[in-house]
Amino acid sequence: MRKRALLPSLVVMLLMASGFFSDRAAAQELPFVHPLFSDHMVLQRDLKTPVWGWAHPGQKVTVSVADRSGTAEADSSGRWMAWLEPLPAGGPHELTVTGPQSVTISDVLVGDVWICSGQSNMEWPLAAANDAQQEIAAAHHPKLRLFSVPKRISAEPQQTVAARWTTCTPETARGFSAVGYFFGRDLQRELEVPIGLVHASWGGTVAEAWTSAGSLRTMDDFAPVVESFQQQAAAKRSGENGFEAMMERWWKDNDPGTRENWQDGADESEEWSSMELPGNWEDRGLSNYDGVVWFQKEFSVPEQAAGKPAVVHLGPIDDRDTTWVNGHRVGGQAEWMRGRDYQIPAEYLKAGRNVISIRVLDTGGGGGLYGNPDQMSVQVEGQTSIPLAGAWKYQATTPLAKAKPTPQPLNSNPNVVTVLYNGMIAPLEPLAVKGAIWYQGESNAGRPVQYRTLLPTLIGDWREKFTSDQFTFLIVELANFMAVQTQPVESGWAMLREAQQMTAKNDPHAGIASAIDIGEANDIHPRNKQEVGRRLALSALKIAYDRDLVSRGPEFVSATFDPGQATLRFEHVGEGLMAKGGELKGFAIAGDDKQFVWGNAKIEGDTVVVSAPEVKQPTAVRYSWANNPIGTLYNRAGLPASPFRTDED
Known part of the structure; x- marks a missing residue:
C-alpha cells in the first residue's frame, strides 16, 4: 500500500478558506522587515547579504550590523532591499533596520545557512527518529539555529512566510526535520561556526512542485503542463473548473x-x-x-x-x-x-x-x-x-x-507543478545561503528517466533564485525499500537512484549521500536519520568546504569485458575496497541476451572482477539494481557503493 503524507483536514480547510487562487486579493499587509530577519537568525558569512522588507514607495531604509551597513529605497511595489558587504563568522550581533520604522534584531550569528527540503523523509521529525528520547534530551546547541517554513501551496509566487528563527533546544528540535538536525549538528561540531537550517518540505510530493514555472517551461515534458496549470488557475479564479476537461483530454491522448x-x-x-x-x-x-x-x-x-x-x-x-x-x-x-x-x-x-x-x-x-x-x-x-x-x-x-504528465486538481493538492516553489521557496528568495540538502525522489520513481533532467533543472532554478552559481546541492540517494527480490530484476527505484547519481556526477557543486543500506523493507521512512545526516555532512565538508576526506562510497567508473569475466573500476575507494560481512554480494552479470544472473565477485585492488559459469561472454554488469538490494561493496571508510549498471539506456 502506498505511504503518503495526507494533508490533515484542518489544514485543507484553512488552505481553502485562505483562498488558494486569490493570493493577491487576500494578501496580508507585507511586513517592514521580512521574517527571515528575526531574533536568533544566522546571516550567511563571506557573501554579500541582502536584507529586505516593505515600505511605502520611495521611502529610504538603512540596515546595519557589526561594522557593515547598507541603504535602500522602496520601489514602486513597496519592496526595499539593502545589501551588506561580506561578514566573517561570529556574533552575536544586533541588526538594526531604520526608516519609516525602527527595528532591532537581537542575537544574530554569522555562519552558514542551509536549506533542507524534499518530501516525507526530510520532513520526518527528530521525535520519530532512532533513539529519539536521548537525541532530544541532548539537543542543546546554541550555535545551531532553526527556521521552519509553514506548509503552503500557491498558484503564484509568494513573498513572505509566517515563521521565526529559534535557537536549537530540546523543545525546538523535537518537531524539526531529523535529517536536517543531524546534518546541522554534525556540521556545526566539525566547523565550529554557527549553522542556520531553513526547513521547507512536504511529504509525498514530486520534484516539479518545488520548481518554478519559468524553469519548468524549459522542459518539453512540463511546458504544456505549466501552461494548462496556469489556464486552470485562471479559470478557477474566475469561478470555472477546467480540471475534468483537461483530464479527459489526457485520457484520450494517452490511453488506447x-x-x-x-x-x-x-x-x-x-x-x-x-x-x-x-x-x-x-x-x-x-x-x-x-x-x-x-x-x-x-x-x-x-x-x-x-x-x-x-x-x-x-x-x-x-x-x-x-x-x-x-x-x-x-x-x-x-x-x-x-x-x-x-x-x-x-x-x-x-x-x-x-x-x-x-x-x-x-x-x-x-x-x-x-x-x-x-x-x-x-x-x-x-x-x-x-x-x-x-x-x-x-x-x-x-x-x-x-505518458504525458497528468493534469492535477488544484485547491489543496501539493503535487501540482510549481505550487510548493510558489508557496514555500519563493518567499525565501534571494536569501544568502551556503546550499541545500535534498531528500526526495520516491514520488518521482515512476518517471526516473525524466528525473535526469528534472532534478538538474530544479537545482539550476534554485541557484538562479538564490543568486549563487556555487550554491552547493547535496542529494540523498534513495534508501532501500520494499520486498527483497531473489533474482535480478528491473527497478524504477534503481533508475531513480541512477538519475540522482548522474546529477551529482555532472555538477561540480553537487554531491550525493547514499542511504542504500539503511532503509527498511516494510517502511518507506527508515528511522536511522543519524547516518543520513552524517553522510550529508561528509559530502558538505568535501564539496562546500574543500576538506580532504572520503565523503562517499565507491563509485563505478568503467568496465572491461573479457571472455568469462568483467573487470570493474571504481573511484572514491579511499584506503581500499571491502566486502562488508566478508562475502561480496549484489552483482548480476549478462551477455548479449541481457538475461541477468547473479555473479561471483571478488575484489582485486581497486577493481572488482565478476563472473558466472553460465555467462561465457559477458557484456553487462549491474550492482544493487533493485528497489531493496543486498549489496556489500564498501570502502574502508564504511561507506556503501552506489547502485550502478554498465548497460545504461
Missing part, C-alpha cells in the same frame, strides 16, 4: 482503451489476462508498474433484479478510477484510501449478462483494487448481493513513464 471505448466491452483483438482481485497489482503480475490498467468482469443479474436500482461496492482503489456498468459511467474518484460505492440507476442493469469496467490510473507505489473480498459486490435493491471478488480480466495499456 479510452480512445477505443473499452467501457462498451473488451477489445477482442487484444489478449486480456486474468487477475485475482482484490489485491495490489504489483503482487499479481504487474511488478513495478505505474500507469493505466483496465479491469473488466461479467456478472449475472437474475430476472427479478433487472430494472432495479443498485449499488456497486469496490473497496479502495489506488489511485484514480473511472467505473462503468454496461458502458454507462457510474462513478470515479482519485482518493486512494477511500472505498468506492457507486449508485447504479435502475435502467442500467439487465437480466442475465452485465459487464463492469474499471479504468485505473496509478501514479506511484501500489496500484489497483486492494481492499477485502467482502468489499466487492453489486447490491441490487431488495436482492441478495452479487459478489465481485475473484478473477477479473485486465489489460495494462499505458506505463506512466511513457
Whole structure:
C-alpha cells in the first residue's frame, strides 16, 4: 500500500478558506522587515547579504550590523532591499533596520545557512527518529539555529512566510526535520561556526512542485503542463473548473482503451489476462508498474433484479478510477484510501449478462483494487448481493513513464507543478545561503528517466533564485525499500537512484549521500536519520568546504569485458575496497541476451572482477539494481557503493 503524507483536514480547510487562487486579493499587509530577519537568525558569512522588507514607495531604509551597513529605497511595489558587504563568522550581533520604522534584531550569528527540503523523509521529525528520547534530551546547541517554513501551496509566487528563527533546544528540535538536525549538528561540531537550517518540505510530493514555472517551461515534458496549470488557475479564479476537461483530454491522448471505448466491452483483438482481485497489482503480475490498467468482469443479474436500482461496492482503489456498468459511467474518484460505492440507476442493469469496467490510473507505489473480498459486490435493491471478488480480466495499456504528465486538481493538492516553489521557496528568495540538502525522489520513481533532467533543472532554478552559481546541492540517494527480490530484476527505484547519481556526477557543486543500506523493507521512512545526516555532512565538508576526506562510497567508473569475466573500476575507494560481512554480494552479470544472473565477485585492488559459469561472454554488469538490494561493496571508510549498471539506456 502506498505511504503518503495526507494533508490533515484542518489544514485543507484553512488552505481553502485562505483562498488558494486569490493570493493577491487576500494578501496580508507585507511586513517592514521580512521574517527571515528575526531574533536568533544566522546571516550567511563571506557573501554579500541582502536584507529586505516593505515600505511605502520611495521611502529610504538603512540596515546595519557589526561594522557593515547598507541603504535602500522602496520601489514602486513597496519592496526595499539593502545589501551588506561580506561578514566573517561570529556574533552575536544586533541588526538594526531604520526608516519609516525602527527595528532591532537581537542575537544574530554569522555562519552558514542551509536549506533542507524534499518530501516525507526530510520532513520526518527528530521525535520519530532512532533513539529519539536521548537525541532530544541532548539537543542543546546554541550555535545551531532553526527556521521552519509553514506548509503552503500557491498558484503564484509568494513573498513572505509566517515563521521565526529559534535557537536549537530540546523543545525546538523535537518537531524539526531529523535529517536536517543531524546534518546541522554534525556540521556545526566539525566547523565550529554557527549553522542556520531553513526547513521547507512536504511529504509525498514530486520534484516539479518545488520548481518554478519559468524553469519548468524549459522542459518539453512540463511546458504544456505549466501552461494548462496556469489556464486552470485562471479559470478557477474566475469561478470555472477546467480540471475534468483537461483530464479527459489526457485520457484520450494517452490511453488506447479510452480512445477505443473499452467501457462498451473488451477489445477482442487484444489478449486480456486474468487477475485475482482484490489485491495490489504489483503482487499479481504487474511488478513495478505505474500507469493505466483496465479491469473488466461479467456478472449475472437474475430476472427479478433487472430494472432495479443498485449499488456497486469496490473497496479502495489506488489511485484514480473511472467505473462503468454496461458502458454507462457510474462513478470515479482519485482518493486512494477511500472505498468506492457507486449508485447504479435502475435502467442500467439487465437480466442475465452485465459487464463492469474499471479504468485505473496509478501514479506511484501500489496500484489497483486492494481492499477485502467482502468489499466487492453489486447490491441490487431488495436482492441478495452479487459478489465481485475473484478473477477479473485486465489489460495494462499505458506505463506512466511513457505518458504525458497528468493534469492535477488544484485547491489543496501539493503535487501540482510549481505550487510548493510558489508557496514555500519563493518567499525565501534571494536569501544568502551556503546550499541545500535534498531528500526526495520516491514520488518521482515512476518517471526516473525524466528525473535526469528534472532534478538538474530544479537545482539550476534554485541557484538562479538564490543568486549563487556555487550554491552547493547535496542529494540523498534513495534508501532501500520494499520486498527483497531473489533474482535480478528491473527497478524504477534503481533508475531513480541512477538519475540522482548522474546529477551529482555532472555538477561540480553537487554531491550525493547514499542511504542504500539503511532503509527498511516494510517502511518507506527508515528511522536511522543519524547516518543520513552524517553522510550529508561528509559530502558538505568535501564539496562546500574543500576538506580532504572520503565523503562517499565507491563509485563505478568503467568496465572491461573479457571472455568469462568483467573487470570493474571504481573511484572514491579511499584506503581500499571491502566486502562488508566478508562475502561480496549484489552483482548480476549478462551477455548479449541481457538475461541477468547473479555473479561471483571478488575484489582485486581497486577493481572488482565478476563472473558466472553460465555467462561465457559477458557484456553487462549491474550492482544493487533493485528497489531493496543486498549489496556489500564498501570502502574502508564504511561507506556503501552506489547502485550502478554498465548497460545504461
